[in-house]
Amino acid sequence: MTLETVVEDIREEARARAEEIRGEGEAEAESLVEAAEADAEETLEAAERRAERNVEQERERELSSAKLEAKQMRLEARRDVLESVRDSVEEAIVDLEGEDREELTRALLDDAATEFEDADGVLVHGRADDQALVEEILADYDGYEWAGEYDCLGGVVVESDESRLRVNNTFDSVVEDVWEDELKEISTRLFDEQ
Incomplete structure (x- = not known):
């Protein structure tokens, strides 16, 4: 066996090993990318759920606030009507002769x-x-x-x-x-x- 043959065998073995390492690296990289994409998808879904919850809570707050404001407006209108009735009664009493x-x-x-x-x-x-x-x-x-x-x-x-x-x-x-x-x-x- 000549030196050239030994060198060529070593090179061939090194190429094979390099190819094997590159394959393992690509597989690991692909696995990492898939895991990262899965994590990103899960994070996105969680953020969407939080956003939907926040939107629903805000809608409920707004609706509750609007109902309360409407109730206060009705009560104020009723109070105004009652005051008007009382004023009318008092005017009628003043006008008694x-x-x-x-x-x-x-x-x-x-x-x-x-x-x-x-x-x-x-x-x-x-x-x-x-x-x-x-x-x-x-x-x-x-x-x-x-x-x-x-x-x-x-x-x-x-x-x-x-x-x-x-x-x-x-x-x-x-x-x-x-x-x-x-x-x-x-x-x-x-x-x-x-």
């Missing part, structure tokens, strides 16, 4: 007078526009006198220095009591809530 106003004022004074049966001096306040009416009614009560104006829709505020008692029987207080007692019924009728 004649026998109706006298009858209601007298009834409120009669009711308050039960608290002052033993009092010697009783002071009665009322709406400035009702002074003449109240003074006319007071002519039927011994020891009662007009004491001045009270800012109200009508009715009377009665007090006695002796007993330090004050009774507010104004139309305002009656409206307030009725309004509180009947608000649910008023709301049901206005907004047809069954």
